Ligand code: ATP
């Protein structure tokens with residue numbers, strides 16, 4: 001069945017630059033706090049909108065002086081902090097193309113991106129200088145290697161003195177909405193990373209959908225969106241959704257620990273939280289959760305991977321707050337989710353945004369009836385879809401089927417229009433003719449009190465074609481025994497259709513993950529294939 005989206009009530013203006021949006025807010029409210037930065041040590045510092053825009057203007061002037069201009073591709077490898085915010089805004093101001101990179105990328109990842117995208121300048125976090133030095137000689141397009149502070153290194157320019165002496169005023173370029181603004185590489189969960197291009201108009205759509213309908217950011221909010229720079233997710237929430245609403249971003253530069261996060265949520269009285277399912281899952285396993293008083297928290301969202309029911313129940317019990325799931329991709333914005341005011345159906349991702357027309361389709365591109373599993377697809381006229389994969393028109397073309405953009409994920413829709421995620425098309429397990437989504441098996445396994453994490457994949461089997469095999473990390477101090485294997489299998493059979501239970505279970509200490517923390521089932525699948 002097909003969902004009819006309402007007429008798209010928003011139209012992206014023909015010229016749009018998100019940095020100009022922030023300029024306008026800052027000139028009306030220069031003293032409003034834009035960033036509240038908290039270090040691992042507990043020290044904190046606030047930057048107002050006026051200060052942030054002045055800083056971004058100086059950065060824009062420094063780039064211009066260096067010769068970095070509109071249309072140039074600039075790779076940014078900075079951790080959470082003022083420099084990242086100032087640099088992203090400064091690059092938008094000059095009309096450049098931002099290539100977000102994580103500070104966790106290594107030499108070969110960096111080299112791949114520089115060569116693939118023809119990167120002209122790199123702005124790096126100082127510890128990355130040696131990594132980049134090992135590959136820079138082979139990167140012909142690379143003209144500038146820039147760093148904030150500490151650049152005694154040959155071939156590197158310290159931006160700080162340039163920024164300090166630059167002017168505080170800058171006229172933000174009036175970009176066309178169809179110019180490329182962002183070149184974001186995907187997580188590489190299913191293979192090599194792909195260069196996804198987004199336009200200057202994209203943040204306009206993202207603000208209308210994700211910031212407004214899902215996170216529900218208001219000007220008075222203190223918002224903690226935990227994603228780190230380098231992925232589209234940072235641009236989604238910590239950058240566009242907060243600054244585009246005049247709210248204050250809570251920026252924690254320390255490391256993740258579930259109790260530390262809970263203490264910060266309490267002591268700073270965060271009002272909106274956007275975190276990953278793994279972060280929620282680990283917080284939900286903390287003892288005496290209700291001792292933390294999260295009185296101001298009114299909106300909590302999760303995206304990036306499936307959200308387990310267990311987490312939703314635990315947060316509801318401890319804090320009386322509904323953790324709302326959201327589904328989207330680097331290639332889009334938020335598409336499907338439990339939007340504000342929508343009744344939640346735990347285990348489902350929610351429904352498409354009123355601005356998105358989504359359906360479950362078959363291989364011929366026809367919408368499937370309620371309850372049938374197929375490809376999750378989005379009407380290709382949707383305003384916030386990507387411009388294409390860089391230098392890969394064939395792959396871009398393959399992601400469309402008739403009028404549909406095909407996400408590469410599978411799911412089903414219920415009679416009320418809620419979407420249920422089954423798994424990435426490549427991760428789906430077919431065993432004795434049954435189609436099994438790994439998420440349901442993993443979700444059941446992590447409900448067991450001794451299980452910390454789990455991943456289910458297809459393992460070749462001479463009789464059944466494939467069987468479900470689960471890789472399981474046990475909670476600290478638990479040893480995996482044959483009895484525990486039976487117990488976990490029994491446990492899954494009670495929670496899902498019995499044919500879905502993992503016929504094989506292997507206890508492991510860790511699971512292969514992407515830099516952004518997603519499980520790479522492709523590696524586990526390969527391992528099983530090699531073993532057979
Ligand atoms: P690659 O495309 O390189 O394999 P990736 O798809 O993991 O990497 P992203 O664009 O960061 O890169 O992630 C989008 C994918 O994450 C979605 O296609 C989906 O598989 C998964 N995902 C995102 N949000 C959710 C969610 N709420 N529930 C289930 N899965 C989700």
Ligand code: MG
Pocket residue numbers: 186329408
């Ligand atoms: Mg993908």
